[in-house]
Amino acid sequence: MDSQESISEIIEGVQHPAISLSLKELGIVKSYDISGNAVSIVMAFPALNIPILDMLIQNVRKPLEDAGVQVHIEKTVMTQQELQTFLAKEQSAWKGM
Numbered sequence: 824m825d826s827q828e829s830i831s832e833i834i835e836g837v838q839h840p841a842i843s844l845s846l847k848e849l850g851i852v853k854s855y856d857i858s859g860n861a862v863s864i865v866m867a868f869p870a871l872n873i874p875i876l877d878m879l880i881q882n883v884r885k886p887l888e889d890a891g892v893q894v895h896i897e898k899t900v901m902t903q904q905e906l907q908t909f910l911a912k913e914q915s916a917w918k919g920m
Contacts, residue, residue: 827857833886834864840875840882843916850905850912851879861893867901869909 834855835847846852846866853867864883868876880896887894901909 829890830857830862830887830892831855833890833892834862834883837883837886840878841918841920842913843918844912846879846883848912850901850909852883853899853905860891861895862887863895863897865897865899867899867905869901869906871898871900 834852835845837846837852838844839846839849839851842849851866851868853865855862855864866880866883868879876898880898884894884896
């Protein structure tokens with residue numbers, strides 16, 4: 824896959840399994856940089872010990888790798904402001920798992 828637009832669509836389309844929003848909308852996918860057939864993604868989490876951390880990373884990584892994209896993911900912790908925004912969105916869009 825060589826289309827930056829297609830790579831962006833995959834990343835931005837990944838939904839949270841328990842919240843009716845995408846990981847991008849929730850601020851978990853904080854940023855990404857596409858370079859040719861590779862993408863570096865910064866994922867911000869409320870904490871690095873959340874039970875579904877690995878699942879969320881795989882939900883982003885797998886469709887990209889299946890499309891032939893090289894993926895590098897950097898994990899970080901949300902700032903207080905990012906966390907407050909996330910919690911408000913989580914509360915309003917919670918659907919459960």
